[in-house]
Amino acid sequence: MNVQFKKGVLELCVLVLVDKKDCYGYELVQKISDQIEISEGSVYPLLRRLTKEEYFTTYLKESTEGPPRKYYALTDKGRNYLHELLAEWVQFSNGVNQLIKEGVNHE
């Protein structure tokens, strides 16, 4: 798939997943890469950026196996941002789908 296209969408995916429940990095990466082919390493820079922009807060939580994990939680600011992005996404994808439908019908 197109590079630029995927990059913008990754941010939306991360926000949606963390909105559902607090997640740690590995979990997020696995959930996304189950659905979309991504470079797994690039999710962490994204998480850092979203944390710096105060869309996420982080906390450490012990796990039953292995070292403690850093969890990401959505802030109110982040939730607002998510809703903005979602609205944009719905509008965008509806537009594209409409164009595709019209295009196919004319063939």
Added chain:
Amino acid sequence: MNKEQFLHQLQLSLRNISVEERQEILQDYEEYFAIGLEEGKTEEEISKALGSPKQIAKELVASARIEKVEHSASAGNIMRAVWAVIGLGFFNLVLVLGPFIGVLALLFAGWVVSLSFILSPLGVLFNIIMGDFWLFDVFSAIGLCGIGIFVGIGMFFATKALTKGFIRYLQFNVSLVKGGLKHD
């Protein structure tokens, strides 16, 4: 590449950012390796899926540079941020360097105009010394000097606004190029 090689390469590529930030980032990836290993993956599999540590570092460094510019927009910091964002890919050479040179040229031209207007009375002074005195010159020079001061004040605000705007453009650029996928 095994875990140690991956983390080492990442650390090397991140040497220009602050120690705490570097530690945090390395910790994130160490955690990632630890969980992956628990799930029965090999170090090689994990590092392959993560992608190139150099590319990851480029994104992180660009973010850190822009963050620095937001705190203090010195010429050096801006240059480093521009450079780091350009480093994210050839695509950005055109998208970042082009506008950067454009904005820079515009500001330079504005300041040159302002300064030369403000300094125009010096030209009259020079003429007087050379024994070539015109009353018209004196008045137009005073007028120009006034205009020059106004242009200068305008340029001061324009410089501030354009710097701010350009930093936002850099941020937008990083968020566009951020994320990434395989074979970037």
